[in-house]
Structure formats: C-alpha cells, structure tokens
Amino acid sequence: MIGSIFLDEPTHHYSCADIFQTVSMVWKDNESGETLVRLIQEECGPHIRASIKSLEGKYNDDDPSVFLTCLEEYRVDFLRKMEFLCSICGGNSQRVRGQTLGDILLMLLPSQLSLASELCGKVLSKILQMIRDQRSGKFVDMTQLKSLMEMFHGHYLHDSLFFGKPLLEGTAEFYTAEAVQVFEQSDLPQYLKHVKGRLREEKEKCQSLFCFGMFMDEVIAIVEREFLVVRASAIIEKGFVTLMDENRRADLGIMYRLFSEADLLGHLDEALRSYILDTGRKMLAQGSSSLADFMASVDQICFASFLEDPSLEKTADECFMELGLSWKDRFALFYGI
Known part of the structure; x- marks a missing residue:
C-alpha cells in the first residue's frame, strides 16, 4: 500500500480500517x-530517493526558480502523503524512543535529502542567497524560504553544521561590511537606531524560521559583535558627549539598552565618569554657578535613559562628590529642599 500512496495510485481496494486495526x-x-517503523522507513526510502533523483534533473544553475517551485510542491505533496500514512499506521499518538510516528515520517525527507549532497549544496546556496537578499532589502518570498529551510529539519543537518556553519559565516561577512559602512555614513543616533532595527529583524527571523532559531544565540552575538563590541569605544567617541549635552534621552536610552544587552556597560560607565568630571571641572574653573543644574540634568538622564542602573548611579554619585557636591546637596536639590 505504501507504494500506491507514493505513486498516487488508487487505494480504495485497501481496507484502511483493517490495516489500522492490525497495526494497532x-x-x-x-x-x-520499532520493527514496524523500520519496515515503513525501508519501504518509503526508495520512493523518496526516486523523487529526489527526478528533482535533481530539473535544476538549472542559470534559473533555479523552476526547480525550487517543484521542490516546494513536492514537499507539500510529501507532507500530505505522510499525514495519510500516519493516520492508517497507528496515528500520531504512537511513539518510538520518544518520537511520535508523525515526526519519524516527516524526518524521512530530510534524511534522504542529506544523502543527495550535490542537491543539498545547491539548495543551501539558494537559501543563503535568499537570506542575503532579504538582509539587503530585496524582495524575498519568505514563505518559500521557510519551506526550503524546513526541508533541512533534523539532527543530522544540525549536528554536522551543514546549515549552521555557512549561515554564521555569511552572517558575519554581511554584518562586518555593513557595520563599517553604516558607522561611516551615519551620525550616532542614526547608527544606534539601525543597530536596534537589525537586532529586532534577526530575532524575528529566529522566531519564524526553524533553522534560524537553532542558531539564535550565535546570530545575535554576531550582530552585537560587529555593530557594538568591536567599535564600542568609537561609538562613545562618535557622539556620547553631544547626546549628554543636548539631553537626548531617547537616543541615550537606546544606547543604554544596546550596551546592556551586549555586556558593554563598562564602556558607558567610563564615558559617564569622564563626561561628568570633565564638564564639572570646566564649570568650576570658569566659576560657573550652574553645576547644580548640570547635576540635575545628569540625574534625570540616569533615571529616564539609564533606567536607574545602580552601577551608573553610583558612578554619578562618586563624580559629583569629587566635584564637591555631597549626597545631601543632591538630595536637597532633587526634592527642592
């Protein structure tokens, strides 16, 4: 009967009810x-391999779109057939070594695809190209991308880094180049907003695309490394003082959250310390009476933008004490006493 299912032959002459009872x-x-599952796998294997062989003949390097459409259609047809086969072979409630029958049947396609190394390589190249295009702002059929990636679901492909290694290498290459370009062409607020947007986009892909999700931590770490970690000092130099002087609380809030997520608050702490001491000393040298106003502005930024971060507040306290404003002075100014 399995042969009839794969060949789309009529199955009405089979008694599905009798088969179900026997299998139960x-x-x-x-x-x-377990023996039954092995027999099903052995029976399905040749049919899946024959279909894959047929699909290989439709691949055209100059225009892979026809092949990809055929591959996607085959996957939909395969899922339909496996659902029917599962229903007459005991249903999805049956398990072998912790796996449901449905999951075991669905793994037949990835396991057979993994043996067709040339075809896998071509499909992988197309998947990576679609990811690059999507990151570059080009139109990409995300439904097709998701479908292609789901074909490579399975422990073999994950453990062998068949998908993970080139994905992470491509991600690093793309964002290394983009980070340099955006940093050179943008002011600090624009750059911070771009980084925030990129992190959001990558997290959304990790949540919607299964294969992406398996490497979420690594992908996010790459984005943070290329945009933030390797140029943390340059980001501070690019405009932290200006943001503080202009009281740009929203932009400072974005910087704080990005640096916090990337474990870079040490850089922000050093920048805040230098800013308070340098600005405060200039005010004292000039005999300015606005030191209290300056302190109030910093306090407001610590509250609104830095989310009352204990380490940054401690740094601010220490700096203003060094400038001659005690904690009691700050308390009185803050509450208008």
Whole structure:
C-alpha cells in the first residue's frame, strides 16, 4: 500500500480500517512497533530517493526558480502523503524512543535529502542567497524560504553544521561590511537606531524560521559583535558627549539598552565618569554657578535613559562628590529642599 500512496495510485481496494486495526495490535508491543517503523522507513526510502533523483534533473544553475517551485510542491505533496500514512499506521499518538510516528515520517525527507549532497549544496546556496537578499532589502518570498529551510529539519543537518556553519559565516561577512559602512555614513543616533532595527529583524527571523532559531544565540552575538563590541569605544567617541549635552534621552536610552544587552556597560560607565568630571571641572574653573543644574540634568538622564542602573548611579554619585557636591546637596536639590 505504501507504494500506491507514493505513486498516487488508487487505494480504495485497501481496507484502511483493517490495516489500522492490525497495526494497532502491533503497537501494543514496543519491539514490534520499532520493527514496524523500520519496515515503513525501508519501504518509503526508495520512493523518496526516486523523487529526489527526478528533482535533481530539473535544476538549472542559470534559473533555479523552476526547480525550487517543484521542490516546494513536492514537499507539500510529501507532507500530505505522510499525514495519510500516519493516520492508517497507528496515528500520531504512537511513539518510538520518544518520537511520535508523525515526526519519524516527516524526518524521512530530510534524511534522504542529506544523502543527495550535490542537491543539498545547491539548495543551501539558494537559501543563503535568499537570506542575503532579504538582509539587503530585496524582495524575498519568505514563505518559500521557510519551506526550503524546513526541508533541512533534523539532527543530522544540525549536528554536522551543514546549515549552521555557512549561515554564521555569511552572517558575519554581511554584518562586518555593513557595520563599517553604516558607522561611516551615519551620525550616532542614526547608527544606534539601525543597530536596534537589525537586532529586532534577526530575532524575528529566529522566531519564524526553524533553522534560524537553532542558531539564535550565535546570530545575535554576531550582530552585537560587529555593530557594538568591536567599535564600542568609537561609538562613545562618535557622539556620547553631544547626546549628554543636548539631553537626548531617547537616543541615550537606546544606547543604554544596546550596551546592556551586549555586556558593554563598562564602556558607558567610563564615558559617564569622564563626561561628568570633565564638564564639572570646566564649570568650576570658569566659576560657573550652574553645576547644580548640570547635576540635575545628569540625574534625570540616569533615571529616564539609564533606567536607574545602580552601577551608573553610583558612578554619578562618586563624580559629583569629587566635584564637591555631597549626597545631601543632591538630595536637597532633587526634592527642592
């Protein structure tokens, strides 16, 4: 009957009810259930390999779109057939070594695809190209991308880094180049907003695309490294003082959250310390009476932009004490006493 299912031959002459009852008896014994699954896998294998072989002949390097459409259509048809096969072979409630029958059947396609190394390589190249295009702002059929990636679901492909290694290498290459370009062409607020947007986009892809999700931590770490970690000092120099002077609380808030997520608050702490001491000393040298106003402005930024971060507030306290404003002075100014 499995052959008839794969060949789309009529199955009305089979009694699905009788098959289901017979198979249900087999599932009562764990060892017999495992044997049944092996027989199903052995029977399905040649049919899947034949289909993959047929698909390989439709690949055209100059225009892979026809092949990708055929591959996607085959996957939809495969899922339909496996759902039917599962329903007559005991249903998805049956398990072998922790895996449901449905999951075992769905893994037949990835496991057979993994043996077709040339085809896998071509599909992988197309997937990576679609990811690059999407990051570059070009139109990409995300439904097709998701479908292609789901074909490579499975422990073999994950453990062998078949997908993960080139994905992470491509991600690093793309964002290394983009970070340099955006940093050179943008002011600090624009740059920070771009980084925030990129991190949001990558997290959304990790949540919607299964294969992406397996490498979420690594992908996000790459984006943070290229945009933030390797140029943390340059980001501070690019405009931290200006943001503080102009009381740009929203932009400072973005910087704080980005630096916090990338474990870079040490850089922000040093920048805040230098800013308070340098600005305060200039005011004292000039005999300015606005030191209290300056302190109030910094306090407001610490509250609104830095989310009352204890380490940054401690740094601000220490700096203003060094400038001659005690904690009591700050308390009185803050509450208008």
